Amino acid sequence: MKELMYWNAISEAIAEEMARDDKVFVIGENVQESPFLATKGLVQKFGSDRVMDAPLSELAIAGATVGAAMAGYRPVCDLTFADFIYCAADEVLMKAAQQYFIHNGEVGVPCVFMGVAGGGFGNGPEHSRIPAAMVMHNPGLKLVLPSNPYDAKGLMKAAIRDNNPVCFFFHKKCMPMKQEIPDEEYIIPLGKAEIKRAGTDVTVVATSYMVNLALEAAKQLEGKVSSEIIDPRTLVPLDIDTIIESVKKTNRVVIIDEDTECCGVAAEIAQQIIERAFDYLDAPVSRLCAANSPIAGAAMEKYVIPQLPQVIKAIETAAGL
Amino acid sequence: MITKLFIPKLGMTMEKATIAEWRYRHGDRVEKDAPVLVIDTEKVANEIEAPTAGRLVIVASVGEELPCGAVVGYIAETEEAFAQAEKGGVPATQSADAVTTAIETGEPTPPLVAREELPECALGERLKISPLARRLAKEQGIDPKGITGSGPGGRIVRKDIEAAGKDATANTVTAAAAPMVPVASSGHAAVGGKRTKEVVPLKGIRKVISDHMQLSHSVSAPVSVISEIDMTEVIALRERINSKVAPLGGPSITFTDIFVMAAAKSLKRTPILNSSLIGNEILIWEEVNIGFAVSIQMEDGKNALVVPVIHNADRLSLLEISTRRKDLTDRARTGRLAIDETAGGTFTITNTGTFGPWWHVQTPIINQPEAAILGTASIVDRPAVVDGSIVIRPIMPVSLTFDHRIMDGAPPAQFLNYLNEMLADPQMMLV
Known part of the structure; x- marks a missing residue:
């Protein structure tokens, strides 16, 4: 057992999945530095080919994610703030969510759209939302909202392995939380309260x-x-x-x-x-x-x-x- | 503690009542179960008893017409409660602690959670009860009407049903619907040395019928006249009509339909039977609105009687009478009659033909405030004298109860004469 912080549990989950499956990669704005820490340290382990910094265009990042997923990869797209899902809305809601249906189940879009969500720091209207209802309302997307480090790790691993696009919104206020995390691998299945x-x-x-x-x-x-x-x-x-x-x-x-x-x-x-x-x-x-x-x-x-x-x-x- | 007095729902179609009389004055002390006020409903006057002892606060005045569930007053147990009730309010039941918590932390408390503020009153006729409490009440055979709800806005919640279930004497069940008799939960109690098997509370529609019958015999001077009518022609006429109407998809004409038509036409000729004695005046009605008794089965499996009314029956064709009678009967049996469909009757027919030939002579009770009621019974083959010889004829016994306060024997005799004429020879209905 070791004690991990919330963000650390997330980055550990991604690292484990990247080590397990070389189709998994991370793309986003400044994911190498990772201001919210969730992808911190990954570039040192896996190199810049699998931890890609992208230009400041959420739509382009999400589009690359969808394309890569359709080509057989399992991208983890870091939207930074979950609020930025609105910039990437066409790729996330129209493309990622619907490709599987449009192509008669032949082409899946296995990917994760992660973003830091919620209030607590007074970040204002464009950086403090949890766009949960909007995601729920669009069929084809899964939605994960981890409330502690243990769940965050187990759910992130399940999200990466899921064959559907999964939105993974982790909360700013949970960042300082610490919790005992088992050394052995564990996965929390999606859909289990x-x-x-x-x-x-x-x-x-x-x-x-x-x-x-x-x-x-x-x-x-x-x-x-x-x-x-x-x-x-x-x-x-x-x-x-x-x-x-x-x-x-x-x-x-x-x-x-x-x-x-x-x-x-x-x-x-x-x-x-x-x-x-x-x-x-x-x-x-x-x-x-x-x-x-x-x-x-x-x-x-x-x-x-x-x-x-x-x-x-x-x-x-x-x-x- | 403040207890509400409200207009109880006493019948299936009862929607409103008028305050007839307050038996106590505002501020008087009343004892538990004392008759506090009298309300007039569509059919009957009811005494409302005090559910608890205390000082009376009158909210609604005599003559006011109010919907079921409307609060008409309060009974306050303490002086403090009396002052509160006089202001028209009942203390809010929300937790004082919850408020304190918010104040102490100094945090803003926007009203984000929907909350019902004041247990103002159950306006309208719907019973306020949680879905769970409703289900539990049904399972335990508890009538939730009259239980005082402890939830927000007086809503009946689980614990109220549980309390009512535990309380064998069911004091909580009586509440403000005073005419209700307490529900004995187990039965088997000994009364006057006799053991009871089941206790059926006198309430709801049974109570309305009970009061109504009692009232009729206590205010009127009923006389019943028995007669017999040869139905040969009516039977033939009915068969003839139905053989022509049925292929066209029309409703099947029943004997009741023909009786309604014949009675309506007979009443036009003997208007005094189509009247009401109200106060010191006999009001002879312009309209001929004929009610007909329908036996219905209640939710508890017991039978009850309702009397839907065919308005202006004298102006309708047989087909129209039949269509309306069928519609009203169907809706009476499914409890979907509107209040005005059982109101406004000027004469009633009760047809016991379906009870079989053993039900022969009857003395129907007048449906107040009408002047007479006609009972028709089962048609039976009997020896009859026709043109000097004895032949077998289908004979129907009829009974007419009239109010001797309003008329003497001559008009009922005339009425029966017309009725006999029209049924023995239906062509006379054309005259």
Whole structure:
């Protein structure tokens, strides 16, 4: 066992996969220096042919990724900020996501679009989003949102080995997290939620960094509310069965997600719960998301993105207190 | 603690009620189960009993018409609660701790989670109950109506059902729907030395029928007249019509349809039977709206009776009567009648023909505030005297109950005479 930080767990996963399969390579803006550290040290190990710095054009980088994947490679495309997926939207949403369907399943696009996501540092509207609902809404893409180092490593390895395009959004606020990582290899399959904390009063489905806020809230509410915290880990595919099973037990549920509220991740999960567990609900499905607003920068950010007090309150309300 | 008094839903089609009388004044102390107010519904007056003891706060005044579920007052247990209730409010149930947490941390608390603020009242007629509580209530055979919900906005949640299930005397089940009798959970209780096998609460449509029948006999002076009608011609006519209508895809004409038509035409000639005694006036109605009793099966498997009304039956053709009767019957059986489809009747027919020949003479109870009711029974072959000789004829017993307050014997005799004329010789309906 060794203790790794979040970013370090990601770079280790990529390194292991690059060593395992020489079709895996990394491409992106300044991936050799890696300002967010997730590809740090890779160029020293694998050389600049497999850790390629690209010009500042997300569309071109994503296009090269799609082309390479169609030609038989397994590229890991670093979009830097997840927000930049909008610049690369045509390649990611129209091409990567749909080629497999367009070519009757004969040509796959196995690749990873990784990007650092979320708020917490006041980076402003163009650098603080988690474009999760947008990815979920486009069929053909998988979506991974790791909430801790252990999951980040296991999920990144699964993402690289997956034969579909996978968006891998890791959270800025998780960067300083440290966790014990086993020495032996492990993979976390996509589409498998984890119950991060068992409870009986209310189910809390939280995504990405919100998982950590929910766990802290649950700790503070101990003795008052017994919260069951579920981290879906991947939103596509979504492990709805685990959520439904929990809701049938607790009869109450709140979904906590950092993407903006309208037509969001929480709305989709809530609807699936209502369709499958209506007769088990003792209260309306509730949600706590970022407000329907651009993610404000600097000191204003906390008025838009859910903070711990609201998470606590949301869980209490859902529990019927 | 503040307890709401609201308009209970007493019948399937009941939507609203009018405040008839407050038995106590605002601020009076009332005891539990004391009759606090009287409401008038479409058909009947109901006493509402206090679900709990306390000081009365009156919100709705006499004469006000309100939908089911509307709050008409409060019963406050303490002085403090009384003051609160007088302001029209009931304390919000949200957790004080939650608020404190937010304040202490100094963090902004935008209202990101949808929350229902005040348990204002269950406006409209829908019962506020969580899907889980509804399912549990059904599984445990608990009637959630009348349970006081502890969730936001008075929503009934799981723990309320669990409490109701545990409470054998089911005090919580009575709540503000006062006319309901507490549900005994297990039965087998001894009453007057006799053991009960099952306890059926008198509520809902059963309660409405019960009150209605009682009311009729307590306010009217019913007299029942029994007669017999030779149905030979009606049977032949019905067969003839149906053999012509059926190939065209028309509805099958029933005896009830023919009775509705004959009664409507007879009523036109004896208008006093088509009247109501209201106050000191006998109101003779312009319209002839004929109700017909339909036996329906309730969700609990018990039978009940509803009386849909064919409006302006005297102006309709037999085919129109038949179509309308069929539509109303179907919807009555599936519980989809609108309130005005059971309202406005001026005369009622109850046809017990399907009960078989053993159901012969009957004394139907007048459907208040009407003046008379006609009972038709099973047609049976009997010896009859025709042109001086005894022959076998299909005979139908008919019973007419009329209100002797409104009329004496002559008009009912006339009515039966017309009816007999039209059924014994249906061509007379053309006259």
